[in-house]
Amino acid sequence: MKKISVLIALCFGLFGHSQEESKSYGPPKPPMGKRWVMNPDFSDEFNGTELDTTKWLDHHPTWIGRPPGLFLASQVSVADGYLQLKGEHMGKDTIVHAYGKDQTFNIAGAAVVSKKKTMFGYYECRVKAAATTMSTTFWLSTVGSFQGPNECDSYGLELDIHESIGREGDFDGSYFASGMHSNAHFWYNDCEGKRHDYRAPQVRFEDERLTSENFNVYGAWWKDESEASFYYNHRLPKHQRFYDKIKKKPFDQPMYMRLVSETYPFPWIELPGKEELADPSKNVVYYDWVRAYELVDVAGNYPNGNLEKELQRYAESVIFDEAVLELPKSKALGIPLSYKANENRLLVMELWDGGNKKLMEKSMEVLPGYGHLTFDLHPKTALKKGGTYRITAKLRPLGQGVKKVLDTNTLMLYLR
Incomplete structure (x- = not known):
């Protein structure tokens, strides 16, 4: 109660x-x-x-x-x-x-x-x-x-x-x-x-x-x-x-x-x-x-950013806009997603191939609140047209070496 x-x-x-x-x-x-x-x-x-x-x-x-x-x-x-x-x-x-x-x-x-x-x-x-x-x-x-x-x-x-x-x-x-x-x-x-x-x-x-x-x-x-x-x-x-x-x-x-x-x-x-x-x-x-x-x-500083932390307002999470995303083959992949965070957090994105091999990882700091953004990935490995890949998103606390995961989500990516 x-x-x-x-x-x-x-x-x-x-x-x-x-x-x-x-x-x-x-x-x-x-x-x-x-x-x-x-x-x-x-x-x-x-x-x-x-x-x-x-x-x-x-x-x-x-x-x-x-x-x-x-x-x-x-x-x-x-x-x-x-x-x-x-x-x-x-x-x-x-x-x-x-x-x-x-x-x-x-x-x-x-x-x-x-x-x-x-x-x-x-x-x-x-x-x-x-x-x-x-x-x-x-x-x-x-x-x-x-x-x-x-x-x-x-x-x-x-x-x-x-x-x-x-x-x-x-x-x-x-x-x-x-x-x-x-x-x-x-x-x-x-x-x-x-x-x-x-x-x-x-x-x-x-x-x-x-x-x-x-x-x-x-x-x-x-x-x-x-x-x-x-x-x-x-x-x-x-x-x-x-x-x-x-x-x-x-x-x-x-x-x-x-x-x-x-x-x-x-x-x-x-x-x-x-x-x-x-x-x-x-x-x-x-x-x-x-x-x-x-x-x-979404990336703008806000002078009153402490209320979310004080109330622990959100069940902190990362949410993909859809379960399966179809994109044209390109050197840059724009992945739409939302997140909820009570304080500054680290958003980590991993790209995996169909054989469960990690192709890349990229992270960015996100600010408190409920945000909606496009996360850009630039794979160094050439991706195959018609290939199916997996993207894993993780929301973590800030801090070097911190491995705790607050939430994770997975998206299937198809390149046409």
């Missing part, structure tokens, strides 16, 4: 997960010539006793919450290895004057917001929803507005990686209690001052389980200004093209990360009742971790 809290003493095994399970998640294969590295400004394991205020705010700086749910810093805590957002009834109505009018609140919600903005990359979290109709969310959005293509217009952006509730009920949005739901909003203010919510088609993963039954991993690869791909647990990804009728490349601004538990309006979602909000086994959202990755050149 990674973590045990007082609550799970009553339900052993519900919250725990192995280190190997954690390593099985992460970004998809990077493009050729790139590698994923962790971005520490938006990554947190929540293993301390309080919120890391160098990274996060315990409130939403521009939004107090959707009535009747008011964001309160008192509802944010870090304990037992989790970021915890608690929903509670406030006991009495509270009037808050905001946005030019008085609003009534009587439910306490919570919001955690990144201090920095981020742009393209892979973002994921492992979270267990509260078993109420309070939301469990993981999203990115801009603050303020940006000049539109007509100079008199403006726009803002929101990428909802996941949003859900934790229980079903007799309301329109009951489906929101299971699976994964992802939306991309292009908030557009036209030249007449009218505001529009232009959305890309929703990405949705179905699941029979409620989001509050156990932890799930929700991820998104914000690829560029035009598209994103979404990931739910170990399923194949689903893809989304952003709304581009106003701007051809709409998602062109950096955004803040949000982890929020709020109320939704009836009849879409009913408000949580006092009884469920008073039940500590139901009223807390548990974020196990949040992790962010960015793409860099």
Whole structure:
């Protein structure tokens, strides 16, 4: 078990997960010539006793919450290895004057917001929803507005990686209690001052389980200004093209990360009742971790390269793109492969003939992260057209004379 809290003493095994399970998640294969590295400004394991205020705010700086749910810093805590957002009834109505009018609140919600903005990359979290109709969310959005293509217009952006509730009920949005739901909003203010919510088609993963039954991993690869791909647990990804009728490349601004538990309006979602909000086994959202990755050149230095080593993030490995590779006979052989490394490692490539004779060996140092590269071999021995060869890749620790092998893989090579 990674973590045990007082609550799970009553339900052993519900919250725990192995280190190997954690390593099985992460970004998809990077493009050729790139590698994923962790971005520490938006990554947190929540293993301390309080919120890391160098990274996060315990409130939403521009939004107090959707009535009747008011964001309160008192509802944010870090304990037992989790970021915890608690929903509670406030006991009495509270009037808050905001946005030019008085609003009534009587439910306490919570919001955690990144201090920095981020742009393209892979973002994921492992979270267990509260078993109420309070939301469990993981999203990115801009603050303020940006000049539109007509100079008199403006726009803002929101990428909802996941949003859900934790229980079903007799309301329109009951489906929101299971699976994964992802939306991309292009908030557009036209030249007449009218505001529009232009959305890309929703990405949705179905699941029979409620989001509050156990932890799930929700991820998104914000690829560029035009598209994103979404990931739910170990399923194949689903893809989304952003709304581009106003701007051809709409998602062109950096955004803040949000982890929020709020109320939704009836009849879409009913408000949580006092009884469920008073039940500590139901009223807390548990974020196990949040992790962010960015793409860099596979051989490029990265100033924050220690997080992979600190977390032992990867089951270190070397992976060929395919089991059998067919190449034209040439003096140079380009072998595509990927690797995962928690620190600087030595990648060794061996070329063998059909008679199990080693023809050559070449090595290179690779940097921490998840990389995708072409390893060039230049055999001194003339290879035969139509011949079949074997290539063995080994990932080793650095150090002269170190023979330990962290992982090995084999590829069959055919020369046409």
